[in-house]
Amino acid sequence: MARVPLPRILSSGTHLARSRELARTAADGATDVLHPLITITRGLRRLVAVGRQRWAETPKDRRGSLLFLVASALLVVTLVPYGPLLAVIALMAAAAWAGRHNGAESTGPDESQCQRLRSLYDALVPCFSAAEDPEPLYSHGGAWDKAFPSYAFDGTGRVSQLLIRYPAYFADGDAESRARVEQLLRTKAGHGREYSFAWDEEGNELAVTVLPPLATDITAQRFVTAPGETVLGFTDAAHVQRTLPLASGEEELPSGEERRDVPPVIWRTGVRSTEPHLLAVGEPGSGTTTLLRSIALQALQHGDIVVVEGGAGGEYTCLTGRDGVLAVECGLSGALASLEWASQETERRLIAMNRARQAGHPPPGDTLRPLWLLLDRPSVLTHLATADGQRDPQSLLQVPLRHGRAANVTVVVTEQFDHLDTLTDAVRRHTRARVALGPATAEQIEAVLGAPPPTTPTADLPPGRGYARLGPAPALRLQVPATPDPCDETTPDAHREAVLSLLPPHTTPPDSLTTKAAVAET
Secondary structure: OOOOOOOOOOOOHHHHHHHHHHHHHHHHHHHOOHHHHHHHHHHHHHHHHHHHHHHOOOOHHHHHHHHHHHHHHHHHHHHHEEEEHHHHHHHHHHHHHHOOHHHHHOOOHHHHHHHHHHHHHHHHHHHHHHOOOOOOOOOOOHHHHHHHOOOOOOOOOOOOEEEEEEOOOOOOOOOHHHHHHHHHHHHHOOOOOOEEEEOOOOEEEEEEEEOOOOOOEEOOOOOOOOOOOEEEEEEOOOOOOHHHHEHHHHOOOOOOOEEEEEOOEEOOOOOOOOOOOEEEEOOOOOOOOHHHHHHHHHHOOOOOEEEEEOOOOOHHHHOEEOEEEEEEEHHHHHHHHHHHHHHHHHHHHHHHHHHHHHHHOOHHHHHHOOEEEEEEHHHHHHHHHHHHOOHHHHHHHHHHHHHHHOOOOOEEEEEOHHHHHHHOHHHHHHHHEEEOOOOOHHHHHHHOOOOOOOOOOOOOOOOOEEEEOOOOOOOOEEOOEEEOOOOOOOHHHHHHHHHHHOOOOEOOOHHOOOHHHHHHHH
């Protein structure tokens, strides 16, 4: 029998080309016909994404009012004649406008941006390459797009976000190797900015993010906090779940003032606090005095304060004679008398509370009122006491530091980096809440906080800018609210009025002030 030949349709190039052309023409025609529907669908998807983002950004305490507003709007639209039809038309128009541009049309980096990425890639080759690697991810003349899967640029064309892949043999657990890579990236990506480096050891990836500067226009004001909570400053929203409503801008606005929500750094004191005392360190002009003045204004809302100023610069003159201010001392003799009274007051409170508990009674009211000891640069007084052969004022802080939490006594100490060695062991051991302000090296900040800074410190920082770490918690960026001395002639009027409005009234004339500490001692 003769063999019947197989059909040759599959081997015919003419039929295949004609079929592809027909399919392409049909797809183009369907795209043209369905283009309005595709645009509206894309726009609806983008509107839904924007709505989800706004909902996620809305604080939880405001979501109920937002839902009520939306429900009211829907009810009004339903009751209006032709309301649902008009609402659907408006929604379709908004979706068509939002989806008019296809997001897939976005192009990659331009020539200058590619050059920046190429420069970063070439700089990382010595760090992430090895001679025995058969398929190196980093090599001279290699492809940077494989090493940088994600990137972003700011308005100046510099890198703002970058995801870096590195080989598994890189020693990402070695602090020196990490520091070498981070220093290289800071140098090549741009100086004068704060970088956050997130190492993913399991995925062999490094996320580099340029952090925006913290707001510096926040002035002293009444913060919405509970008793026992003190606002040290403000930080990034990504690390704090709580927000505080603040007046925006440097000037107070009348009745309809605009407010914004800012994430704060809250320090909790009192009987249930795990970090009852605080140590703030910084260079002159870094904002440690501003921080201490801000803490004093907040402490006066519910307690009494004793201020000891070692620098004798008159930075706390505005507190003299105010209600709740027991003493403002600048000399050695006055500081010794006030701190000795504070030590005896701590012991008295402990004894009174213990007797009340044994008798089955609540603690006396005078033991529940918080007492704050605020010391600015005690190293100066230590030097004067040593030269004069008198007792070190810091030695009088042992009882308030050790038993202050049970007696509602809080100690806050500020000092400079160069004089940290003059602080006693009791001060360094019991002040587990730490703040480092002003320009400083990473080693200096780590020596104060007990952990490396979360970002790369820069040389140019505004006053009150630094880092805070409350006990074993992670370190956070910090910006202290502007609380200048209202008696200083260079203080802006808006800041002066803000501080003066927070001060309690005078109880005695400033010129004839007799401290309550001396009265209690006599």
